[in-house]
Every structure is written in structure tokens, then in C-alpha cells.
Amino acid sequence: MNCAQFAEIVQSNIARVMVGKEAVVELLLVALLCDGHVLLEDVPGIGKTTLAKALARSLDGSFARIQFTPDLLPSDVTGINYYNQKTQEFEFRPGPVFSQILLADEINRATPRTQSSLLEAMQERQVTVDGQTYRLSPPFMVIATQNPIELEGTFPLPEAQLDRFMLQIALGYPSLEEEREILLRHGRQDPMAGLEPVATMEQVRQLQEEVRGVHVAEDLLHYILQVVRRTREHEAVRLGVSPRGSLALFRASQALAALRGRPYVIPSDVQHLCRPLLTHRIHISPQIRLRGRTPAQIVDEIAETVPVPVVQ
Incomplete structure (x- = not known):
């Protein structure tokens, strides 16, 4: 599959x-x-x-x-060590994580x-x-x-x-x-x-490896980097996207291409993912927020202004 x-x-x-x-x-x-x-x-x-x-x-x-x-306590998430009276030892009880x-x-x-x-x-x-x-x-x-x-x-x-x-x-x-x-x-x-x-x-693990093999052209790699770079340079943004975010955009573009039946990424894959992947990673200044602008609008603006490569 x-x-x-x-x-x-x-x-x-x-x-x-x-x-x-x-x-x-x-x-x-x-x-x-x-x-x-x-x-x-x-x-x-x-x-x-x-x-x-x-x-x-x-x-x-x-x-x-x-x-x-x-x-809710952190131990309710991760689990706890408890004393087992039968074995007279501490044992770990895993949490739902x-x-x-x-x-x-x-x-x-x-x-x-x-x-x-x-x-x-x-x-x-x-x-x-x-x-x-x-x-x-x-x-x-x-x-x-x-x-x-x-x-x-x-x-x-x-x-x-x-x-x-x-x-x-x-x-x-x-x-x-x-x-x-x-x-x-x-x-x-x-x-x-x-x-x-x-x-x-097990099939999911195999498909995760398949996704890593999806081809990303050099021009598209540069496009991803430019989109992320603009989030750090935009005048309305107080905190831009981290390198973790650029890696996430790269890998998510590979996955979207694979799910749509292609062994290669095209510009529309990257554009489709910009809003759901980048919006929560940027923080705009309070003055910009008071003007009614949102992080999603800023991301859309950046995605529209960065030149889109023509992939052969």
C-alpha cells in the first residue's frame, strides 16, 4: 500500500x-x-x-x-512510581502518554x-x-x-x-x-x-520512510527557506519561525505530495501548508494586533509575496 x-x-x-x-x-x-x-x-x-x-x-x-x-497533575499524564507491598519494591505505572x-x-x-x-x-x-x-x-x-x-x-x-x-x-x-x-x-x-x-x-511506519524519499527540487528548497526567512524579517512579526518550523514545512510538503500520489513536491504543496503550519509559530506585535491584523493574515501575505519557482 x-x-x-x-x-x-x-x-x-x-x-x-x-x-x-x-x-x-x-x-x-x-x-x-x-x-x-x-x-x-x-x-x-x-x-x-x-x-x-x-x-x-x-x-x-x-x-x-x-x-x-x-x-490535572503531570504524573496523571506521564505515570508514577508506586510501592508494591507484595514485592516490596517500587514499580512504574505508565500514564496515558x-x-x-x-x-x-x-x-x-x-x-x-x-x-x-x-x-x-x-x-x-x-x-x-x-x-x-x-x-x-x-x-x-x-x-x-x-x-x-x-x-x-x-x-x-x-x-x-x-x-x-x-x-x-x-x-x-x-x-x-x-x-x-x-x-x-x-x-x-x-x-x-x-x-x-x-x-x-506497521504500515504507517513503512509509509513514513516512503515519505522521506519524496523529491524536493533545489528551487523549492530555496522557496521554503525564503518563506520562513520572511517571517523573521516581516515588520509586523515579533518572533518568526524557528529552524524546527522550516524542517516541518519541508517534511510536510513531502508528505502532502505522497498522499496526493506524487513522488515529488510542487509549489502548491508548500503554499497549501503555509497557513496551518506557520501561523501558530509566529507572534505579531501588540500594535499590529490592535489594528485588527492576525498571524494568519501575515502568513498569507508572506506566501503571496515570495516569488514562486517554476518547477520543470
Whole structure:
């Protein structure tokens, strides 16, 4: 099975539950094949948790869900050492982070200390508890959901953690016809109950290696670098995209090309990924924000002004 076939069967499976979100599912698969993480941000009730569960059920890997709340502790995420009275020894009880797909639900409702407990796992694919390091089973993907910052009872994610999410995606409200289909489909039964795995984690690992072989022309490599460089030089940007972001854009472009059935990247792959991949990585000055401009608008402006190469 190649990447394009993988995309087709997984998208068809998820479409049984999610209506009209094919573009969002494609971005989720991009992150999965790049061994990256995704932050789903939108208002409550839009289907963020359902989408994450549908992806997890479409694969045969281990899955865990954490409901983030203000009283959640870091040990509730990573696990704890406890004293076993039978063996009279301390033993490690793994937390939910020891899964291949982790749903961090409403991550911005937890305190910054608890949010940061995911940092090591997301970047290093390991967890350290009481000085002992434990490796996570690959592939490991965090799908976090969060409500917009302006809602009450939330804690903004720190910049270091935001940068570790490859993509930030907003689902958006469904159209009238899509919402009608949601009512008909979910009002009569639970489509999630009949969702079965259609791919294995071993296949995902193989496809991740396939993605690394997708060709990126020298002109496109220069284009990616120029887009990222402009985020650091733009007058409205206080903090630009890091080298981690440029690497993420490079690898995500490879994955998107593979999912669309091509062994090479074209400029539209890079352009399609600029907004979901770069917006959460830049920070604009307060004066610019007061004028009503947003990071997404700045990213769109940069993507439009950088000369697009002609790839033969």
C-alpha cells in the first residue's frame, strides 16, 4: 500500500463519522506520516474530539485520551512510581502518554505545569520519571484540542509547546447541507460504534520512510527557506519561525505530495501548508494586533509575496 492508497482508505473510513472534513483529515494524515503532532483549535461542539477518535479507530495502534482540567497533575499524564507491598519494591505505572495516538482533550484547560509534561514526550519520544527514562512506542502522535483563548477558564499554551505542534487546524462550522447530513447520520445511530481499523501502525511506519524519499527540487528548497526567512524579517512579526518550523514545512510538503500520489513536491504543496503550519509559530506585535491584523493574515501575505519557482 502506498501513501495515496492509504489516504483514500483512511479518509473514506473517517468520512463515515465526519461530514465534509476531507481537507482537515488530509492534514492530519500529513502530520501522521511526518511523525508530527496536531493542535485542533475551534469552538466547543464542532467535532474536534470526534475527529481525533475517528483517526485513532481507523488505525490499529494503542490509543489513550486525557481530559485536561485545572486539577490535572503531570504524573496523571506521564505515570508514577508506586510501592508494591507484595514485592516490596517500587514499580512504574505508565500514564496515558504511553500510547501511539494520544488525544489531549482541551489541553488549554490544564495549568502550564501540566501542559509542559508533554514537552519531552512530543520532542524526544521519551518520558523521564524520578530520573528514569522510558521510551515511547513509535509512531507516537499527539492530537490536542483546545478552545479559543478568549473563552473563560483557559491557559494559553507556552511558545515552546506550540512550536512542537506541526500543524494547527481549525475545523470551522459545517455548511447547511453538511449539518443536515450530521443530524440524519448521528441522530439515528452512533457511526463511531461501527468504525474498524483499516490500516496498521506497521504500515504507517513503512509509509513514513516512503515519505522521506519524496523529491524536493533545489528551487523549492530555496522557496521554503525564503518563506520562513520572511517571517523573521516581516515588520509586523515579533518572533518568526524557528529552524524546527522550516524542517516541518519541508517534511510536510513531502508528505502532502505522497498522499496526493506524487513522488515529488510542487509549489502548491508548500503554499497549501503555509497557513496551518506557520501561523501558530509566529507572534505579531501588540500594535499590529490592535489594528485588527492576525498571524494568519501575515502568513498569507508572506506566501503571496515570495516569488514562486517554476518547477520543470
